[in-house]
Amino acid sequence: MALTVGLRPLTRALLRPWARVPGAALGRPAAGSGDGVRCFGSPRVLVEPDPAAGVAVMKMRNPPVNSLSLEFLTELLISLEKLENDKTFRGIIITSDCPGIFSAGLDLLEMYGRDPAHCAEYWKAVQELWLRVYLSNLVVIGAINGISPAGGCLLSLSCDYRVLANNPKYAIGLNETLLGIIAPFWFKDVLVNTIGHRAAERALQLGFLFPPSDALQVGIVDQVVPEDQVQSTARSVMAQWLAIPDHARQLTKNLVRKPTADRLLQQRDADIQNFVRFISRDSIQKSLHVYLEKLKQKKG
Numbered sequence: 001m002a003l004t005v006g007l008r009p010l011t012r013a014l015l016r017p018w019a020r021v022p023g024a025a026l027g028r029p030a031a032g033s034g035d036g037v038r039c040f041g042s043p044r045v046l047v048e049p050d051p052a053a054g055v056a057v058m059k060m061r062n063p064p065v066n067s068l069s070l071e072f073l074t075e076l077l078i079s080l081e082k083l084e085n086d087k088t089f090r091g092i093i094i095t096s097d098c099p100g101i102f103s104a105g106l107d108l109l110e111m112y113g114r115d116p117a118h119c120a121e122y123w124k125a126v127q128e129l130w131l132r133v134y135l136s137n138l139v140v141i142g143a144i145n146g147i148s149p150a151g152g153c154l155l156s157l158s159c160d161y162r163v164l165a166n167n168p169k170y171a172i173g174l175n176e177t178l179l180g181i182i183a184p185f186w187f188k189d190v191l192v193n194t195i196g197h198r199a200a201e202r203a204l205q206l207g208f209l210f211p212p213s214d215a216l217q218v219g220i221v222d223q224v225v226p227e228d229q230v231q232s233t234a235r236s237v238m239a240q241w242l243a244i245p246d247h248a249r250q251l252t253k254n255l256v257r258k259p260t261a262d263r264l265l266q267q268r269d270a271d272i273q274n275f276v277r278f279i280s281r282d283s284i285q286k287s288l289h290v291y292l293e294k295l296k297q298k299k300g
């Protein structure tokens with residue numbers, strides 16, 4: 001898949017992809033891997049490779065809530081691109097290193113009080129991440145170990161399989177309307193593809209965040225397991241998926257997903273312009289302000 005990362009050279013230059021991760025990563029062999037196999041990654045994305053299994057675990061760590069800032073998106077993209085291009089890997093497990101939070105979704109501070117050029121650059125990176133995960137040739141499994149609203153839910157929905165930890169706080173869904181904004185058409189398309197038209201219609205309008213039991217029932221996740229079994233379950237599901245020959249699975253995945261991805265690919269620039277126009281409206285900026293204030297007040 002030929003996707004351009006399309007971020008400002010400055011943004012990319014600021015990052016140090018593939019730097020050894022300080023602390024946890026230094027000198028520590030990856031779990032389940034042979035001696036000498038080291039974790040690698042970037043400041044916000046820790047990659048634990050298990051070359052023998054052909055699997056890498058990608059841990060998101062952009063504390064406090066793994067909000068998808070431009071820099072974080074860029075690091076995720078670089079990690080994914082690297083894994084995708086390395087023939088050692090056939091599958092990745094995406095999970096979080098922030099306790100209780102898978103991802104709080106898009107970073108509201110990238111859209112609040114920003115100029116149109118910044119918003120456009122940000123939206124391009126959001127599109128890019130979605131396309132990269134959704135169309136990945138790798139098996140992508142979400143080990144969802146925390147709450148995942150909006151953009152966090154989109155990231156989960158873009159995986160091939162979702163395992164959610166059974167904790168009532170770990171709700172998942174596209175809650176954009178609760179913020180006074182709307183889910184873009186491609187977020188909506190992925191939800192419709194996953195849970196069906198009627199369920200998506202209700203969930204989107206009401207901004208449902210499904211707790212685990214409801215999430216399983218509606219089909220927004222594939223499995224709910226005790227919290228301490230999320231990673232091991234993701235590993236055994238991965239083994240099942242990797243038992244299928246790659247070429248057959250990849251072609252089938254493409255057959256199923258391409259029409260949805262094409263809807264965005266055919267109008268990426270227009271989608272960026274729509275986003276920028278929408279997010280720049282005074283009324284939308286006001287809604288974001290109110291929501292951010294609510295988040296602050298919640299603290300105390």
Ligand SMILES: CCCCC/C=C\C/C=C\C=C\CC(=O)SCCNC(=O)CCNC(=O)[C@H](O)C(C)(C)COP(=O)(O)OP(=O)(O)OC[C@H]1O[C@@H](n2cnc3c(N)ncnc32)[C@H](O)[C@@H]1OP(=O)(O)O
Binds near residue numbers: 106
């Ligand atoms: C017509 C054309 C239309 C085109 C398309 C148009 C529009 C689409 C536009 C946007 C789509 C957006 C999708 C999104 O993803 S929006 C983000 C949705 N996310 C949320 O609603 C989650 C908000 N966060 C929370 O509910 C809680 O933080 C959470 C439950 C995740 C964690 O709670 P906890 O108590 O642990 O932590 P907090 O104290 O609340 O947060 C800590 C810290 O982090 C800040 N923060 C939280 N979430 C975000 C975020 N998404 N972005 C930026 N910052 C966030 C929070 O404000 C705190 O900051 P501080 O007070 O410590 O400074």
